[in-house]
Structure formats: structure tokens, C-alpha cells
Amino acid sequence: MSGLGRLEGAFGGVEHVEVAAADGMPCVEVERDDLIALMTLLRDELGFEACTIVTAVDHFPREPRFQVVHQLLSLRHNDRVRVHCRVSEDDARVPSVTGLWPGAAYFEREAYDMFGLRFDGHADLKRLLMPEGYGHHPLRKDFPHQGIEPDRLYKEWDRARRHAAGSQG
Amino acid sequence: MSDSGMQTRLYELERGAVDRDDPLQGELMQLNMGPQHPATHGVLRLKVTLDGETVVAVEPVVGYLHRGKEKTCESLGWRKFFVHTDRLDYVQPVLNNIAYALALEKLAGLELPERAQTIRVLLMELSRIMAHLIYLGTTAIDLGAVTMFFWTFNEREKIYTLLDAWSGHRMNNTYVRVGGVYADLEERHETDMRAFVEQFPARIDEFERMLTRNRIWYDRNRGVAPISGADAIAWGLTGPNLRASGVDFDLRKRQPCSGYEHYDFEVPLGSDGDCYDRYLVRIEEMRQSVRICRQALDRLARSRGAEFLAEDRRYVLPPRADVGRSMEELIFQFKIVTDMALPAGEAYQGVESSKGELGFYVVSDGTSTPVRCHIRAPGLLSIQAIPVLAEGRLFSDMVAIIGSLDFVMGEVDR
Numbered sequence: 001m002s003g004l005g006r007l008e009g010a011f012g013g014v015e016h017v018e019v020a021a022a023d024g025m026p027c028v029e030v031e032r033d034d035l036i037a038l039m040t041l042l043r044d045e046l047g048f049e050a051c052t053i054v055t056a057v058d059h060f061p062r063e064p065r066f067q068v069v070h071q072l073l074s075l076r077h078n079d080r081v082r083v084h085c086r087v088s089e090d091d092a093r094v095p096s097v098t099g100l101w102p103g104a105a106y107f108e109r110e111a112y113d114m115f116g117l118r119f120d121g122h123a124d125l126k127r128l129l130m131p132e133g134y135g136h137h138p139l140r141k142d143f144p145h146q147g148i149e150p151d152r153l154y155k156e157w158d159r160a161r162r163h164a165a166g167s168q169g
Numbered sequence: 170m171s172d173s174g175m176q177t178r179l180y181e182l183e184r185g186a187v188d189r190d191d192p193l194q195g196e197l198m199q200l201n202m203g204p205q206h207p208a209t210h211g212v213l214r215l216k217v218t219l220d221g222e223t224v225v226a227v228e229p230v231v232g233y234l235h236r237g238k239e240k241t242c243e244s245l246g247w248r249k250f251f252v253h254t255d256r257l258d259y260v261q262p263v264l265n266n267i268a269y270a271l272a273l274e275k276l277a278g279l280e281l282p283e284r285a286q287t288i289r290v291l292l293m294e295l296s297r298i299m300a301h302l303i304y305l306g307t308t309a310i311d312l313g314a315v316t317m318f319f320w321t322f323n324e325r326e327k328i329y330t331l332l333d334a335w336s337g338h339r340m341n342n343t344y345v346r347v348g349g350v351y352a353d354l355e356e357r358h359e360t361d362m363r364a365f366v367e368q369f370p371a372r373i374d375e376f377e378r379m380l381t382r383n384r385i386w387y388d389r390n391r392g393v394a395p396i397s398g399a400d401a402i403a404w405g406l407t408g409p410n411l412r413a414s415g416v417d418f419d420l421r422k423r424q425p426c427s428g429y430e431h432y433d434f435e436v437p438l439g440s441d442g443d444c445y446d447r448y449l450v451r452i453e454e455m456r457q458s459v460r461i462c463r464q465a466l467d468r469l470a471r472s473r474g475a476e477f478l479a480e481d482r483r484y485v486l487p488p489r490a491d492v493g494r495s496m497e498e499l500i501f502q503f504k505i506v507t508d509m510a511l512p513a514g515e516a517y518q519g520v521e522s523s524k525g526e527l528g529f530y531v532v533s534d535g536t537s538t539p540v541r542c543h544i545r546a547p548g549l550l551s552i553q554a555i556p557v558l559a560e561g562r563l564f565s566d567m568v569a570i571i572g573s574l575d576f577v578m579g580e581v582d583r
């Protein structure tokens with residue numbers, strides 16, 4: 001039995017693998033190169049007007065390491081769909097969906113910030129929650145919860161402040 | 170200045186009209202608003218570029234309250250993370266607890282007793298009223314109506330007292346559990362809640378008498394920062410901000426959880442999607458919440474004494490009295506407290522919170538260590554929409570826009 005419901009057979013030429021999700025949400029996995037084609041199809045043909053989530057799951061140390069998760073909502077048909085796309089650590093790039101849903105821009109910035117995923121085609125890909133120049137991607141599994149040099153940015157700032165105070169005499 | 174290049178910038182269209190050689194017209198000013206600005210409702214920072222009083226560009230900077238909640242969930246485990254969900258949107262802690270619990274229950278495939286669901290609905294609606302009161306009070310004080318702040322906080326205090334009587338805490342109760350709630354609502358709690366619910370509509374009328382036809386309030390909100398339904402959807406707005414634009418989508422009606430389908434209420438809609446419509450929608454939502462609360466209290470009165478916690482020893486703690494008497498119950502308690510595991514898989518649960526769709530996306534590998542807990546914060550998308558709404562408008566509208574979008578930084582920054 002398929003969990004895809006009304007999406008059964010609707011993906012036409014786009015290659016995909018159906019995934020059974022515990023919450024019963026229709027869920028497919030695609031290759032990175034097919035992602036935009038599938039997303040365009042979902043938005044334009046199948047009525048998914050809203051993008052509710054763009055995030056990732058880190059499966060470290062398994063490869064391909066990152067599972068990028070897009071979740072869409074159709075207000076008209078009142079249903080959701082989830083799209084998975086696996087990428088490896090060496091080539092952690094995904095095409096951006098901001099051309100389809102401008103509201104996904106912050107989600108992609110957050111995924112870049114937290115996992116170090118690059119979203120090709122994103123107009124302004126920079127950190128969202130962590131400070132600029134932070135240098136790590138905290139939601140990766142190999143990043144410790146206590147943090148790495150948690151006070152580094154503060155020390156740099158403090159050194160610059162002391163330096164400035166000293167130079168004023 | 171960042172420019173995503175996708176949004177309509179009213180100002181760009183009119184730029185030709187500005188004479189750059191005229192010293193009184195041409196100069197742009199950078200203004201830093203926040204992160205300690207009181208009107209940003211927390212620690213939001215906005216880098217604003219102004220041409221005179223006109224906002225040319227806005228760049229929101231978030232993250233000042235980032236505490237690594239999602240990472241914390243991975244270290245703490247499913248059960249201990251409940252405490253942290255209170256601190257997301259801290260003006261409606263119980264609703265966050267419930268949304269998180271629902272996601273875990275979905276993954277675990279747990280069925281809830283009817284009374285637990287009814288208690289949750291009641292608490293969710295009280296939370297919604299609490300959060301909308303904060304919106305009303307803070308937005309009004311930002312626009313100069315100081316009295317509103319005291320009136321709304323008076324009402325909030327009453328709800329705090331109700332929650333205090335139930336859980337022993339005013340804020341951050343953490344009294345929701347996987348499988349139900351920690352403690353039942355007793356008859357005295359229900360009586361107090363009904364007394365609050367019965368007197369509250371008169372307070373809403375008072376708020377409305379103060380604001381709805383108030384000249385200053387009307388002028389500062391009507392026609393300010395409208396957004397069309399299609400734009401609101403594309404930018405990911407949800408909840409009252411979306412419904413103010415006339416889009417009829419309420420998760421309580423369309424994808425009901427906790428038995429919302431059994432309650433009789435209406436979904437208020439706006440038409441223009443401006444600040445005034447966002448205000449009217451929230452006022453009406455409080456009235457509808459009162460309706461739901463009344464029905465929930467009636468249901469509670471009928472089911473008094475029934476189970477308020479599911480019977481499933483994989484996720485739900487045994488009663489304390491039994492732990493001292495039974496070896497099995499002691500083992501169950503130990504297992505749940507030390508390492509409660511959820512079945513392998515992923516689940517998403519979106520809940521209609523006061524700010525929009527609050528969602529928890531949880532991934533488990535079958536062990537007690539969470540693989541991922543992603544929190545979909547509706548406020549983050551509201552903040553993302555600030556440039557779309559504010560650019561090309563007067564700077565004084567900025568405060569009205571920020572207030573009307575109604576976000577809480579604890580949830581946005583996580």
C-alpha cells in the first residue's frame with residue numbers, strides 16, 4: 001500500500017523513492033539533481049503553495065552524511081509532503097528553493113549555519129543564529145554540546161577593546 | 170545591505186523621484202534598532218536604512234537569544250527536554266509543551282484518553298488568550314496607549330493564578346507529559362477557570378472600546394503594511410498574520426489535534442492584511458477561545474474522575490504510590506526516567522499556536538538519544554517578512570508593524 005495518497009503516480013518523469021514515515025505523511029526521497037524539478041512539480045502541478053520546513057538531519061558517521069528535509073503544505077488540498085535528499089559531507093551542496101518559495105530563505109540560512117550545507121542559488125547565504133565568524137556548525141553530531149572555545153569571540157572582542165583603550169593612553 | 174532581490178520594493182519604484190543632488194533629499198542614514206530596543210519585544214536587532222523618514226531597507230538580525238535548544242534536546246533526551254519547550258515562546262508555555270508532547274505521541278503511536286485531550290484543549294485556549302493579551306498590551310503601549318498594558322496584564326495575571334493553582338507555577342509549568350498531563354484539573358480549578366472565562370468577554374469589550382474606534386489607534390494601524398494572501402503564503406506567514414490577509418487556514422479546523430474537531434468555533438478572517446486587520450483577527454480569536462474554553466469546561470464536568478494519562482508503561486510513569494509497592498512499576502519508572510526510547514522513524518506535528526504554525530519535527534533511531542528535534546518557529550517567518558512589509562513606508566510605522574506581527578524572540582532564536 002502506498003502512503004502517497006493523492007500524489008500516487010503524480011511525479012511523472014522525476015525519479016524518486018517512496019519512504020514510509022512513522023507519522024503517515026507522504027514522503028519521497030530524490031537525488032539532488034532532481035530536487036528542483038520535483039519541487040517545481042509539487043508547487044505548480046500539485047498545489048503545494050507553502051514551504052513549512054527546510055532543515056537537515058546529520059547521520060554522522062554514516063555516509064551520505066546529511067539528509068536535507070523539505071516539508072511542504074498545500075492549503076488548497078489540506079495535505080503535506082516531505083522530501084528527503086541525501087548529500088555527503090565532501091559535497092554538502094543543495095539547490096536552493098528560494099526561487100519557488102521566498103519564505104524558505106531563513107530556513108536555508110539556518111541549515112547553512114547549523115550544518116554547513118551550501119544552498120546554491122540562495123541570494124544571501126550567511127549565518128542566521130550564530131554570530132558571524134563563528135567558524136563551526138553546531139548541530140553537526142561531531143560538535144560537542146559544551147561548545148568549542150565558547151568564549152573565543154568574546155576574547156577577541158575584549159582584546160580589541162583593551163588594545164583600543166591602551167592606544168588612547 | 171543585504172538584498173534578496175525577490176521582494177517588491179516600493180521604494181525602488183519611486184527612487185527616480187528623489188533628487189540625489191538636493192542635500193535635503195539625497196542622503197541615506199543607517200539606523201540601528203535594537204537589540205535592546207523595547208519595541209522589538211525582546212532582542213531583535215534591525216538594521217534600518219532611512220531616507221529622511223522613509224524606510225529604504227531593513228535587515229533583521231536574529232540570534233541574540235540563541236540557546237541551542239535543538240542541540241540540547243539531542244543531549245538531554247526526549248523526556249527532559251520538556252522543561253526547555255516552556256522557554257521557547259515564554260508567553261504561552263503550556264501550548265509549547267503540548268505541541269512537543271503531540272509530536273512525541275505521534276511518533277510513539279500513543280492514544281490519549283478523552284479527558285487528557287479536553288484538558289489540553291482548555292489549556293491551549295487559555296495559552297492563546299495569554300499570548301494575545303501580551304500582543305495587545307505591548308503593541309498598544311508601543312503606540313502610546315499605556316493603559317492597555319495594565320489592563321491586559323491584569324487579565325494575564327488571572328490566568329497565571331489559575332495555572333499556579335493547577336501546577337504550582339505561574340510560568341513555565343512543564344505539567345504536560347507524553348500521554349496526557351501530570352495532574353488532573355480538580356473541581357475547584359474548573360470553577361475558578363469558569364469564573365475567569367465568564368468575566369473575560371466583558372474585558373474584551375473594554376479593550377475594544379478603548380482601541381477599535383480610537384482615532385489614534387485606527388490611524389496608526391489602518392492601511393499600514395498590508396500584505397496579500399498569496400504573498401503571505403509565499404513568505405510562509407501562518408496563524409493570525411495569514412488569516413488577517415483573508416486566507417482561511419487554521420490548523421485547529423483543517424488538521425485538528427486533541428479533538429478540536431468536536432468543538433464549535435469560528436475562524437475570524439481579515440481582508441486587507443494590514444496591521445488593523447491583524448489586530449481585529451486577534452481580538453476575535455480571543456472571543457472564540459472563550460467559546461472553546463466554555464465547551465471544554467462542560468466536557469470536563471461530564472468526565473470528572475476519568476483517566477487523564479494514557480496507560481503505557483513505555484512512556485508514561487506509573488503512579489507514585491505503586492512505585493513503592495511493586496517491583497515492576499519501579500523498573501518501569503527507572504527505565505522511563507533514565508532512558509525513554511521512542512520507536513525509530515520521523516514525525517512532524519504542527520499545532521495552531523497563537524503566533525502561527527508551531528511545529529516539532531522529531532527523528533528517532535529507536536534509542537533513547539534523539540537524532541533530531543527541529544522546532545518550526547512561526548515567529549522566525551514573521552520576522553523574515555518585516556522587510557517586505559516595512560520597506561517604502563514611514564519609519565514610525567515600523568513599531569506598529571513589529572507589534573502587529575507578534576513574535577517572541579525566545580521561540581525565534583531557540
